[in-house]
Amino acid sequence: MANSGRKAKPLAVQESKRRVHISNAEKEARRAREAAIGGTTDHMAPPRYLATQKLKSRYSEIVSLLRAASEQLCTDLDVDAVARYVIEEDEYIAASSALRKARRDKEELKTIESMQRLKNAAFKCVDTSAKSIGLTVDARLRFDLREPEQDKPENRFARFQVANGR
Structure with a gap:
């Protein structure tokens, strides 16, 4: 296997x-x-299915944050993952505001409970997407964001290896 x-x-x-x-x-x-x-970073423009300018600007903001952390962190391969996160985040915000409005208007308890379930489901989707693209603390700890070393420090024992014929 x-x-x-x-x-x-x-x-x-x-x-x-x-x-x-x-x-x-x-x-x-x-x-x-x-x-x-x-992957490359040639096609990092927002995908066409992000319909509103608000979603496109949020997409660009997240991509710039990820690219600022490391050039390797966000490439062309991650475009759809970031776009999914932006869409799910927007749905979560909409569900949260609808729930607040329902509570203010003192809607029926059954309606509020169903809206709360929708909000919780949207939060789980946002959280999963955020972890997959590195927007949570735990996810960032998995990445090795150090730049590769350009030149290695001098080996203190190299002269002894040369002297011994190694």
Whole structure:
């Protein structure tokens, strides 16, 4: 079974913990695979199904927040996920305001309870979407947002390895 066991961690995370036990050739092949998965940022415009200008501006705001955190965090592959979050967030806000209005107008208890269930369902959808695109604290902790090291520090023992013929 190919998907059993632990989830593979990105090579950068493994290297930061100094737990990489693979050859340099395997490292390069893995870096190439990870770079191909990353995606581009050529088409980050709001999708057409975001109908109102309010939704489009919220989409652009979230994309800019994610891109400010890291260039790798939001790519073309994430456009639909961010758009779904924006739509679900809008539905949650609408459900919350309708529930507040119903409580102010002292509607029937049955109506208020059904509206509360709708609001709770909308909140669960918003929360799930927020986690999937990294807008919650827990989700952000999963990401390795450090930039890759450009040059490695000098190995203090390199001169001894050269002297011993290694």
